[in-house]
Amino acid sequence: MKLNYLVPLLCLTTAAAYAAPETFDFKDPKNVNNAVFKLDAPLESVNGSASGISGSVTFDPQNPGATTGKIVIASESLTVPNPMQKEHLHGPNWLDVANYPEITFEAKSLASISTTGDTTTADVTGTFTLHGVAKEITAPVKFTYLKGRLGDRVPNMKGDLLVIRSTFSINREDFNIQKGKFEDKVANEIDLTLAIAGAAPTP
Amino acid sequence: MKKILNLLALSILLAAGVTWAVTGANRGWTKTSVKVETLDPVTGIEGITYQPKFLPGVDFLGAAAGLAIALAGSTLLIRNKNKTTSTNNK
Numbered sequence: 001m002k003l004n005y006l007v008p009l010l011c012l013t014t015a016a017a018y019a020a021p022e023t024f025d026f027k028d029p030k031n032v033n034n035a036v037f038k039l040d041a042p043l044e045s046v047n048g049s050a051s052g053i054s055g056s057v058t059f060d061p062q063n064p065g066a067t068t069g070k071i072v073i074a075s076e077s078l079t080v081p082n083p084m085q086k087e088h089l090h091g092p093n094w095l096d097v098a099n100y101p102e103i104t105f106e107a108k109s110l111a112s113i114s115t116t117g118d119t120t121t122a123d124v125t126g127t128f129t130l131h132g133v134a135k136e137i138t139a140p141v142k143f144t145y146l147k148g149r150l151g152d153r154v155p156n157m158k159g160d161l162l163v164i165r166s167t168f169s170i171n172r173e174d175f176n177i178q179k180g181k182f183e184d185k186v187a188n189e190i191d192l193t194l195a196i197a198g199a200a201p202t203p
Numbered sequence: 204m205k206k207i208l209n210l211l212a213l214s215i216l217l218a219a220g221v222t223w224a225v226t227g228a229n230r231g232w233t234k235t236s237v238k239v240e241t242l243d244p245v246t247g248i249e250g251i252t253y254q255p256k257f258l259p260g261v262d263f264l265g266a267a268a269g270l271a272i273a274l275a276g277s278t279l280l281i282r283n284k285n286k287t288t289s290t291n292n293k
Contacts, residue, residue: 032243032250045231049238049251079253081234082260144246152245163246197246 021060024162024198026053026071029154033196035073041187046085050103052077053196057107059162061145064120065110071164071196073103094177095131104129111138118145124166130175139168150199159201166194205278212274219267223259233260 026033033053039046050073057069075097080086090097107126114121120143128137142165150159171188173179178186223229236253243250 030243030250031252032241032246032248034248034251036251051251079236081236081238081253081258082232083235085232146245149245153243161246163248195248197243197248 021058021063021066022160022162022200023056023058024069024160024200026055026057026196026198028053028197028199034194035196036193037078038191038193039187039189040191041183041185044185046080046089046186048078048080048086048089050074050078055104057162057164057198059143059145061118061120061147064115064122064143065113067110067122067124067143068107070104070106071194075101075103100130100132102129105137105139108136118147119143120145128170130170131177133175135170135174137168137170139166141166150201153197154199157199157201159199162198162200164194164196164198166192168192205281205283208274208278208281212271215267215274216271219259219264219271223264226258229258229260231260233263234258 031051033051035050035053037046037048037050052074053071054074055069055071057067057071059067059069075095076090078086078089078095078097080089089095092098105126105128107124109125110122111125112121112123122141122143123138124141125136125138127134129135144163144165146161146163148158149161150157153161169189169191172186172190173188235255235257237256237258239252239254240249241252242248
């Protein structure tokens with residue numbers, strides 16, 4: 001009689017544990033995570049990337065619509081190959097990295113969710129903060145849930161991986177970065193491409 | 204002296220042009236690092252790192268041309284020794 005209750009209870013507990021949302025840490029030990037930025041002005045194009053990525057995302061493969069999280073990019077990690085451009089980029093007239101050390105995106109809600117296999121696409125709305133200005137934006141995001149693949153990346157570790165990819169654009173004038181100035185050399189529109197992987201280790 | 208300066212100007216211009224061409228004829232600004240992409244086989248993410256490498260651009264060519272013009276131009280300020288001597292003799 002007792003067994004009749006115990007078995008379903010055990011199954012339910014196991015299923016609940018299996019489907020529980022996981023929190024993925026995006027501080028990548030392999031330093032592969034990156035955000036690429038491109039500005040294409042009539043006279044000059046600026047291409048660079050940022051590698052100082054951290055933050056966490058809570059993702060439930062059974063319920064991706066409930067995804068929440070915050071991704072942080074260290075402003076200091078933004079790099080362009082030309083040293084003078086980099087100096088200007090970090091300087092007080094542009095990103096002012098000394099006063100605004102972080103660029104963040106905090107997810108609030110997901111819409112147009114579609115899941116195929118281990119891949120979920122959605123339009124994520126959240127708060128994007130750059131140069132001390134916070135603005136609500138919506139970006140198309142692709143989540144790839146790699147169950148049990150953490151060990152393939154980091155030896156002696158078990159757990160899951162979550163890969164997030166997104167491409168979207170922002171306008172620098174919306175974030176009070178040299179509004180209306182130098183648009184022939186530094187485009188107002190900034191194309192951003194994010195490719196990051198987070199890990200959720202299991203004990 | 205004039206000949207030396209003119210030769211030096213020409214050498215600078217040629218050296219800069221050859222260096223620029225050999226390093227890939229970069230038509231952008233001079234770069235001191237280059238992007239290296241490495242594929243992470245598990246996640247499929249292309250990681251980006253920068254390795255130090257000097258890649259001269261159009262500003263490098265411009266600076267070399269400016270220096271060469273300045274050197275060649277400076278020869279105009281140098282008086283011709285022979286002409287001065289012959290004038291004095293008259």
